[in-house]
Amino acid sequence: MATKKGRPVKGASETRQSTDKKKTEGGYSMNIKPLADRVVIKPLEEMEMKKGSIIIPDTAKERPMQGEVIEVGPGKVEDGKKIAMEVKKGDKVLYGKYSGTEVTIADVEYLIMRESDILAIVS
Numbered sequence: 001m002a003t004k005k006g007r008p009v010k011g012a013s014e015t016r017q018s019t020d021k022k023k024t025e026g027g028y029s030m031n032i033k034p035l036a037d038r039v040v041i042k043p044l045e046e047m048e049m050k051k052g053s054i055i056i057p058d059t060a061k062e063r064p065m066q067g068e069v070i071e072v073g074p075g076k077v078e079d080g081k082k083i084a085m086e087v088k089k090g091d092k093v094l095y096g097k098y099s100g101t102e103v104t105i106a107d108v109e110y111l112i113m114r115e116s117d118i119l120a121i122v123s
Contacts, residue, residue, distance in 0.1 A: 032105060037076035037115045039087060041067040041095065042108070066094055066122065070110065085115055092122040 034040055043064040069091045076083045087093060100113030 032071060034071055034073035034112060036073050037083070037085065038073045038112055039069050039085075039115055039118070040071040041093065041100065041111045041113065042070050043067040043111060044092075063097055065097055066092065067111065068092055073115075076115075087115060087118060087121060093118045094120045094122060 032040060044066045045064070069087050069089055072085050072087060072089055074082075075085050095111075095113060095118050099117040100111035103110050103112055
């Protein structure tokens with residue numbers, strides 16, 4: 001590596017390496033694109049509440065029913081017509097308690113579900 005007045009100079013390969021990854025809100029972008037009318041949702045963490053000295057273990061806690069839309073599929077095709085998605089990236093949504101499929105990507109848990117499983121958009 002070349003130096004300039006005692007400081008290292010970045011080479012082309014080092015610069016390219018740092019710009020290959022796209023930055024997003026929560027870190028680096030995911031390499032997942034939902035198909036049809038599916039969406040990827042990151043469940044919002046619920047505030048931990050305890051009454052008195054009772055501590056509820058993680059296994060007994062209810063699943064959150066609110067989350068943020070991270071990725072959206074292109075939409076459903078019905079009778080040869082494409083039906084646009086109503087939700088978009090960044091929307092806060094409410095969904096059914098047992099909706100979707102849990103997946104873990106880069107140690108972060110996400111839900112993949114159909115748009116029809118989303119109950120409402122929270123504003």
